[in-house]
Amino acid sequence: MKRALITFCLILCIMSCEEKSQTISHDASITTKIKKDSSKMEIADLPILIDSTDYLIHPIGYITEYNKSRFSSYSKGSGRTSYSVSHHNNFSISGEFSAIKFQHLNSEKLTTLTDEIMEITSIRFLENIRAKTGLQFLVYTIRDADTNKDSKLNFNDVETLYISTIEGKNLKKLTPELAQIVDWNVIPQLNRLYFKSISDTNKNGEFDKKDKVNYQYVNLEDDALKVISYHPL
Numbered sequence: 001m002k003r004a005l006i007t008f009c010l011i012l013c014i015m016s017c018e019e020k021s022q023t024i025s026h027d028a029s030i031t032t033k034i035k036k037d038s039s040k041m042e043i044a045d046l047p048i049l050i051d052s053t054d055y056l057i058h059p060i061g062y063i064t065e066y067n068k069s070r071f072s073s074y075s076k077g078s079g080r081t082s083y084s085v086s087h088h089n090n091f092s093i094s095g096e097f098s099a100i101k102f103q104h105l106n107s108e109k110l111t112t113l114t115d116e117i118m119e120i121t122s123i124r125f126l127e128n129i130r131a132k133t134g135l136q137f138l139v140y141t142i143r144d145a146d147t148n149k150d151s152k153l154n155f156n157d158v159e160t161l162y163i164s165t166i167e168g169k170n171l172k173k174l175t176p177e178l179a180q181i182v183d184w185n186v187i188p189q190l191n192r193l194y195f196k197s198i199s200d201t202n203k204n205g206e207f208d209k210k211d212k213v214n215y216q217y218v219n220l221e222d223d224a225l226k227v228i229s230y231h232p233l
Contacts, residue, residue: 023148023156024178026203030149034117037062042098045086049105050125053136053166057123058101058110059093061085091125102168113168119143119153125166128188129220136166137220139193141181144173148205161195163218163225174227176214180207191220 040062047056064082086095097120100113113120122141130136140162147158161181164171175181175197184195194217201212215232218225 023205024158024200024203026200026205032146032149032151034146034151034153036098036117043083043085044101045084047103048086048088048093050091050166052127052130053125054105055167056103056105057093058103059086059095059097060099060101061095061097091127093123094121096121100168104167111168113164114171116144117153119157121159126186126193126220128186129191132188133191133221135220138164138166138168139184140164145178147178161197163193172225174216174218174225179214182213186220192217193220 042060043063045059045061047058049056062085065080085097086093088094098118100120100123101110102113103110120140120142124139126135126137126139141159142162143153143155143157144160144162145157146153148156150156158178158180160179161174161184162171163174174193174195176199179197179199182196182198184193186193194215197214197216198207199212199214200207202208202210214229216227216229218227
């Protein structure tokens with residue numbers, strides 16, 4: 001019983017250490033420049049074709065080597081090394097991607113979503129909008145800046161919301177600068193993408209109940225995808 005209790009406490013400790021904690025530095029005197037980690041090796045997953053589209057999506061990330069621990073995750077047949085970077089289900093793709101590339105079914109040419117250094121953590125195809133209007137959009141959660149100024153881009157940095165067309169063109173950031181995306185939802189009847197984010201308005205370096213919550217939406221039939229604020233409170 002005592003051994004089981006100790007094991008349970010260890011698991012809780014590990015989980016708490018891995019908990020996400022987005023932070024922001026407002027010190028203008030600190031400047032950092034993010035570079036790709038040359039110690040990591042990139043690898044691409046096999047292409048993904050989303051139903052009702054004509055484009056293959058190639059997720060690109062890093063080979064992961066797990067520490068030798070009884071609590072580590074292991075890939076089948078590959079010991080402590082994972083050669084898979086994505087998980088996908090229906091119209092969603094998740095992982096930690098250094099790049100996304102697109103390929104039309106009738107072409108061998110691959111195009112990159114962006115040349116900027118970013119970490120893409122999720123992609124979702126708006127199937128309900130396609131079924132209603134024929135418009136084809138992808139919505140992303142992306143870490144696009146070293147917001148805590150530690151010269152790294154990782155889970156401690158703010159996640160933002162982006163949108164692009166199905167072929168990866170016209171990538172646009174929707175959330176305000178330095179705002180953490182909280183949630184988003186599509187209302188097909190209005191052809192609107194609603195989203196909620198939080199800004200560190202009291203500038204204490206973290207997100208708390210004293211900070212401003214931003215309520216916004218875009219009309220997906222608007223070519224400019226203009227972000228509009230609304231005030232439900």
